[in-house]
Amino acid sequence: MTFRRSAPALLISIVAIVIAGLTFLSDRLFSGLTAAVEEGQFQLMQSILDTTLRRAADDALARAEIVAAMPSARQAVAAKDRDRLLAEFNEMFAIQKERRGVDQVQFHLPPAMSLLRLHAPQRSGDDLSRFRPMVVTVNRERAARNGLAIAATGPAIFGVAPVRDPQGNHAGTVEFGLNFGPLLDGLKAAYGLELALFMQEKQLREFATGIDPALLSDQNRVGPFMRIHATNRDLLRQLARDGDIAAVNEPARYTREAQDVPYGVLLMPLRDDAGQSLGVIAVARDFSGSRAAAGRSLVWQMCLAAFAIILLAGVVIVVLRGLLLRPLEVLDRRLAALAEGGQGGISEPSDRFCTEMQRLAERAGAIAAAAKGRAS
């Protein structure tokens, strides 16, 4: 073992290990920041979706309460007069459907019998109590409610309001159902999110007997779900696969690359008024900005670590060899010359040596002078 090699090697190794460790910790720290940013993005996505669904449900309920308070509606429901209701509200429904995304309007009689569907006037008199618990509850409790449900013509966001007869007795209910499609398209336009709505196929086939059959085609099947709406079908096909949405009981988050872009994906379970699972909404957002920033940060941290190791290794070498080992080498040569019977003459200047080395050089000079004196 030589000090010349082993001492710098040891010091440089320690420097390299320390700097590598610090770089690793620094990268973990930055990754934590990136994860926090992405977590914030996920929370924002969830908040946007929650707020939008809640507002839509309130909107549906507000419409239902307006109709429920109209004297003509109260009289017609109390009289179970379908023709009058149809004549009174058909045009209103046509306008709401065309312009405002209102998909369904229905009047019910207690406990949950369909009196009139404005969206499908030919179908009435059927009992909804098996798959519309919200209608049953409103008729029983006589208090307005809103929420998600799968109706005969498909899934929607419903607001159900009780209707009283002119004497103030409970006569039935009226509901407004808003289509998911315009809501999801609006979120895409406003926030740049990509969204898809998946509903349980079993429930759709059982309850949504009047749904557009094209929606239940094989190309929309994703595991046990049917894709009812998507803002970008090709992209969301890659981002939300059957394995991802098969067992979503709580909001789930993950990142996945699609079309060469990393996306953050949020899966939100949808439940009806009774807590029964209806389906899943997938929300995706481009995460390329945070991912690229994390990658660039890692590269620059590694580069800076390499710089630090090189600079500190240089300092170690210059100090050990320039201030210690090379002067020692010079003195060693001088002493070797003395030992071999020479005079150990000083050919190199030692005035720039460090103090300790200068003292040693002076000792060597004294020995050389003494040797010269003895020789003479």
Place this chain on the structure above:
Amino acid sequence: MKAAAFALALSAACAMAANAAADTSLPTGKGLPVVVHTAVSFIEIVSFNENAGTYKATVDLRLRWEDPRLRRPAGEANDPPKVYRGQPAQARTAEIWVPAVELANQRAKETYSALGLRIFPSGAVEMTRRVSAEFAAPFEVERFPFDRQKLRLEVAMRDEPAGAVRLAFDQSDLDFSRAGAGVALDGWSVGAVALRSDPIAGWYGASHSRVLAALDIARQPGPIVAAIFIPLFASLLIPLLAIWLNRIEDGRFTIETFELINLTVGGLFAVIALNFTVNAAYQPLSAGDNAVTRLFSINYGALGASLLINVLLSRFAVVERLAGRYVQEQLFYVLAWAVPAMSFALGAAVVLVAAI
């Protein structure tokens, strides 16, 4: 003379009758705003001029909206749509309301234009315009040559505020918006078309609807790496040679400084020439921060370091005077490997950052 006057009067009467029948006002029958579904398909990309920030292409712009005034009687509800092409389509569009959308980033008059119109019994109208023209495309150079660019088409509605006419898109428009099967561009891989709403600010707090259709293209970096990056890394060797060629014996430099300075100055001219050549070929690179300008900076920095090392250590022996001959000797040995190592590490980091 009489016949000519009669013909003139007849044509004037016909024109007045036609004007009376035509209703080109905004279709408010379904309320406002009138929603115009917008889709763009790229049929052909002729060229992409990175220096000018423009591309020449043929695109299909499809607009769909509903005009209840054009609904046909219930008995005709299942009839096929009325289809107009070319001149008849032009004539028909003069009689009905059509959204006055413009391709806001079109640079010059189109070299080709064709119009198709389909009017369905329900009052739904589908208008398709094929346009061959030059369009502006913002060019991002930060990740050059590993960059992806967006060939944009800005479909804007400036005549009416967004409250009156809104450009929108749905799944059908996304399906329509793609690059044609034969679309290719030398040196680039052609990707998908994305649609995005991006309103324009208007007067008095109003905004105007705009849809951006962007064809994603990814540069094939191989040829650029060979043509630019290899010379850049090779030129980095020049200042390093000016350090390596010096020799030190027992703390003394043995090569004359001016020979090494000559080498450094020669290297400076080589880098300047390379810089000039690259900037002439890829003009946008000189304007922004990107991997190429950073590599040039590393080259200039390495030349400066080489100059300083030779002048301060070899010519004026500054370190020897301050700390002794052997410290200078060891410092020189360290710099001989540290400067190249740092230069190439920095260069590699710059390339990696661009590639990520």
